[in-house]
Each structure stands twice: as structure tokens, then as C-alpha cells.
Amino acid sequence: MRVIFMGTPDFAVDTLEQLVKHHEVLCVFTQPDKPKGRGNKMSFPPVKECALKYSLPVYQPEKIRLGEWPSTIKALNPDVVVVVAYGQLLSQEILEIPRLGCINVHASLLPKYRGAAPINWAIVEGEAVTGVTTMQMAAGIDTGDMLLKREVAIERKNAGVLTTELAAVGAELLIETLDKIDRNEIVPEVQDDSLSTYARMLNKSLAQIDWNESASKIEMKIRGFNPWPVAHTKYNEETLKIFSAEVIDENDFKDASAGEIIKSDKRSIWIKTGEGVLSIIELQLGSNKRMTTQSFLLGNEVNLGMILGQ
Numbered sequence: 001m002r003v004i005f006m007g008t009p010d011f012a013v014d015t016l017e018q019l020v021k022h023h024e025v026l027c028v029f030t031q032p033d034k035p036k037g038r039g040n041k042m043s044f045p046p047v048k049e050c051a052l053k054y055s056l057p058v059y060q061p062e063k064i065r066l067g068e069w070p071s072t073i074k075a076l077n078p079d080v081v082v083v084v085a086y087g088q089l090l091s092q093e094i095l096e097i098p099r100l101g102c103i104n105v106h107a108s109l110l111p112k113y114r115g116a117a118p119i120n121w122a123i124v125e126g127e128a129v130t131g132v133t134t135m136q137m138a139a140g141i142d143t144g145d146m147l148l149k150r151e152v153a154i155e156r157k158n159a160g161v162l163t164t165e166l167a168a169v170g171a172e173l174l175i176e177t178l179d180k181i182d183r184n185e186i187v188p189e190v191q192d193d194s195l196s197t198y199a200r201m202l203n204k205s206l207a208q209i210d211w212n213e214s215a216s217k218i219e220m221k222i223r224g225f226n227p228w229p230v231a232h233t234k235y236n237e238e239t240l241k242i243f244s245a246e247v248i249d250e251n252d253f254k255d256a257s258a259g260e261i262i263k264s265d266k267r268s269i270w271i272k273t274g275e276g277v278l279s280i281i282e283l284q285l286g287s288n289k290r291m292t293t294q295s296f297l298l299g300n301e302v303n304l305g306m307i308l309g310q
Contacts, residue, residue, distance in 0.1 A: 001023045001024065001079040001080055001100070001178060001182070002023075002024050002026055002076075002077065002078050002079045002080075003019055003023045003024065003025050003026060003078060003079065003080055003081070003082055004025075004026050004027055004028075004029065004073060004076060004078040004080075004081045004082070004098075005019055005025055005027075005028045005029070005047075005051075005081075005082050005084075006028070006029040006030070006064075006081060006082070006083045006084070006086040006088075006090075007028075007030060007047045007082075007083065007084040007085055007086050008030050008031045008045045008046070008047050008085055008086055008087050009045065009046055009047070009085050010046045010163070010167070011084065011085050011107065011163055011166070011167045011170075012046070012047050012084035012085045012086075012105075012167075013046050013047060013050045013167070014167040014168050014170065014171035015082065015084045015105055015167070015170055015171040015174050016028065016047060016050050016051065016084075017050065017171065018171040018172070018174065018175050019082060019174070019175075020054050020056075022175050022178075023178065025054070025056055026057075026076050026078055027056060027057040027058070027059060027076065028047060028048070028051040028056050028057070028058050028059070029058075029059050029060070029061070029064060029086065030045045030047045030048050030051070030058065030059075030060055030086070031045050031060065031086070031087050031088070032060045032061075032062060033045070033048070033060065048060070059072070063088065064088050064090065064091075064094070065088070065089070065090070065091040065093075065094070069094075070091065070093045070094050070097070073094055073097050074097050078097070078098045079098060079099055079100050080098045080099075080100040080101065080102070080103060080178065080181075081094070081097070081098050081101075081102040081103070082102075082103055082104075082105070082174060083102055083103070083104045083105070083137060084104070084105045084170065084174075085107075089141070090102060090137065092139055095137055095138070095139065100181060101136050101137065102136075102137040103134055103135065103136060103137065103147070103174070103177060103178075103181075104134070104135045104137045104142070104144065105132060105133075105134055105170040105171075105173065105174050106118065106132065106133050106134075106135055106142055107119050107130070107131075107132055107163070107166045107170065108122060108130055108131065108132075108133065108199070109129070109130060109131045109133060109149055109151065110133040110135060110142060110146055110149075110191055110196075111142075111191040111192055111193065111195050111196035111197075112127075112195065112196065112197050113130075113197055113198075113199040114141055114142035114143070114196055114197070114198055114199065115141060115142065115198045115199035115200055115201070116199060116200065116201040116202075117199045117200065117201060117202050118130070118199040119159050119162050119163050119166060120159045120199070120202060120224045120225065121197075121199040121200075121224065122154065122199075122224075123154060123157075123158070123159055123162065123220055123223050123224035124220050124221050124224035124225070125220075126216075126217075126220055127154055128153065128154060129151050129152065129153055129154060130151075130152055130154055130162070130166070131149055131150050131151040131152050131166070131169070132149070132150050132152070132166055132169050132170040132173050133146050133147075133148070133149045134146070134147040134148045134149075134170075134173055134174060134177040135147060136188055143191060143193075144191075145188035145189060145190055145191070146188065146189045146190075146191060147177050147180075147181075147186050147188060147189075148173055148176060148177050148180070148186065149173075150169050150172075150173050152165060152166060152169055156223070157223070158222075158223040158224070158226040158227075158243075158244075159223065159224055159225065159226055159227065160226060160227040202225070202228065202229055203229060204229040204232075206225070206229065207221065207225040207229040207230055207231045207232055208231075208232060208233070209221070209231050209232065209233045209242070209308075209309065210309075211233070211258040211259030211271065211272075211273055211274065211308060211309055212258045212259075212273070212274040213273060213274050213275075214273055214274055214275035214276055215247045215248070215273040215275060215276030215277055215278040216247050216275075216276065218231070218245070218273055218278055219245050219246065219247050219278060222242050222243070222244065222245050223244075226243050226244070230242075230243065233259070233308045233309045234308060234309050234310060235285060235306070235308055236306075238285055238286040239285075239286060240283060240284070240285050240286075240308065241283060241284040241285075241290070242280055242282070242283050243281075243282040243283065243284070243290060244280075244281040244282035245278050245279060245280050245281055245282075246268075246278070246279045246281060247276060247277070247278060247279075248270060248276070248277040248278065248279050249276075250270070250276070250277045253270075253272050253277060256272035257272065257307055258272060258273055258274045259271065259272070259273075259307045259308040259309045259310070260272045260305060260306070260307050260308075261302055261303065261304055261305065261306045261307075261308065262277065262304065263304070264297060264302040264304070266294060266297065267281070267292070267293060267294040267297075268280055268281055268293050268294075269293055269297075269302055271308060280293050281293055283296060285300075
């Protein structure tokens with residue numbers, strides 16, 4: 001097939017790699033380069049780096065809906081447009097250009113977790129299973145008819161690990177979807193809007209820990225917000241980022257306050273929560289390096305009775 005690919009982050013790279021192996025990729029659309037790091041050096045999106053590796057033409061419009069871009073896409077005469085975490089909404093004009101339409105690879109089991117951060121919110125909300133859905137795109141946000149799905153167990157994975165796994169699954173599912181479309185073997189399934197949930201965009205304020213929540217809820221947020229925006233609290237007026245933690249089955253600290261440091265041993269720090277105890281396994285204090293709690297405790301004393309977050 002003649003394919004135009006649209007995507008931006010690491011999650012989309014696996015799909016582009018698979019498309020290059022199986023189909024004719026005409027060009028790649030991705031978001032504009034952005035300044036990154038302390039020096040504000042311009043940085044390429046991961047999809048652009050991948051496209052350049054294969055000498056594919058790359059377009060980076062600020063707004064793909066406007067100007068000459070619909071005409072550019074039409075002139076390329078694609079059979080299909082594949083969209084994976086592109087970051088811009090397509091106009092109805094663009095959606096109608098390819099003879100097979102525009103197909104999206106979405107990292108959830110639709111209609112659950114439509115929106116910008118489905119992987120993160122599936123973890124935060126305590127889902128046991130998530131997955132990938134390929135979808136015929138429509139004008140709404142992740143509202144199009146579903147084509148194929150594949151489930152993936154969440155277990156105790158954090159968002160970074162799960163994103164990597166789902167990216168590989170999504171790439172395979174997209175190739176299967178295109179093959180079955182070519183053989184006319186897919187019957188699109190309309191989404192039940194009454195079952196939909198929305199995975200809103202992440203920001204740092206969402207990752208601030210409320211120690212009045214249960215230990216299990218906080219632990220899910222720690223995994224769901226790793227590697228970004230990272231669950232955090234205050235410790236001695238410094239920001240304490242928590243990358244990994246475990247729920248402890250412990251009932252001996254019922255009189256302690258939520259957020260109170262109740263114990264430290266050689267590998268962890270125990271915090272009382274609104275319900276249960278949380279053991280911190282990996283952390284970063286202030287501008288120091290990210291490290292295991294075991295390494296942190298080698299050079300730092302912990303004040304039992306201190307309330308985190310104050």
C-alpha cells in the first residue's frame with residue numbers, strides 16, 4: 001500500500017519501522033522541532049529521526065489542517081494515512097483523502113481511555129488489562145469505528161515499561177490491520193459512547209502525592225506517572241520524587257498520621273498513608289541523582305515522625 005505516516009513520540013517509532021518493511025511509505029508528518037535541555041538546543045521528534053534514517057521525506061507543519069497541507073496530502077495519492085500519537089487533529093477534508101481512510105493506532109482498549117494519556121491513566125485507575133486498538137478515524141477524539149484489538153496485562157509495570165511493550169504490540173497490530181483490510185476481512189465495530197472514559201493530558205500538579213489516599217492508590221500513581229511527570233512530595237522543603245514503591249501489609253502503625261515516616265531499614269523508607277503503609281524503593285531528592293532508597297540511606301539520615309508533603 002501507499003502510506004502516509006503521521007506520528008511524533010517514541011511510541012510511534014515501532015509502527016513506522018514496521019511500515020517501512022511491509023509497505024511503501026510516501027512521507028512522514030510529525031510535530032515541529034522543539035528546544036530541549038538547559039541549552040535550549042533544537043531537538044528532533046523521535047519519529048523524524050527514524051524517518052531520516054530511511055531517507056523518507058519529512059513534513060512538520062504547525063497546523064496540518066491549514067494552508068497547503070491538505071492539498072499536499074491529496075497530491076501524494078495515498079491509499080491510507082496511518083496516525084500514531086501525532087498530536088494534531090485532522091480535518092474532515094484530510095480524513096476523506098485516502099481511499100482506505102485514516103487509521104489510528106491507540107494505546108487503550110477503546111472506548112475506554114480516549115485522549116492523550118491512555119497508558120498512564122489505565123495504570124493509575126488500577127486496570128488489570130490494557131491494550132491497543134486500531135481504529136478508522138473520525139472527526140472526534142478517538143471516536144472512530146474499531147478495527148482490531150490486542151490485550152496486554154498491566155501487572156506491576158510502570159508507564160515507561162508498558163509504553164515500550166504497547167508500542168511493539170501496536171506496530172504488529174497495524175500491519176495485521178492493513179493486511180486484513182486489503183483482504184476485506186474486517187468488519188468495523190462502532191464504539192459504545194456510554195462506555196467511554198477520557199484520559200486527560202498529564203501535568204506536574206496531577207503527580208503531587210496526597211498521603212491521605214490509600215497506599216495502593218498512591219503506588220498506582222507512582223507507576224502511572226513514571227517516567228513523567230513523576231509522583232512527588234515535599235521532604236525538608238525539597239522536592240522528593242518517587243519512582244518506585246511497594247504496598248506493605250502492616251497494621252502496627254494505626255496511630256501515625258498520613259504522610260508520616262514510620263520506619264527506615266537498609267532498603268526502604270516506610271510511609272503511613274490514609275489506608276496502609278507504602279515502602280519507597282527508588283527516589284530522587286532535590287537536584288541529586290535518582291537512586292535506590294538503599295543507596296540514599298547510606299549517606300542520609302531519615303527523621304522518623306516527619307510528615308511528608310508539609
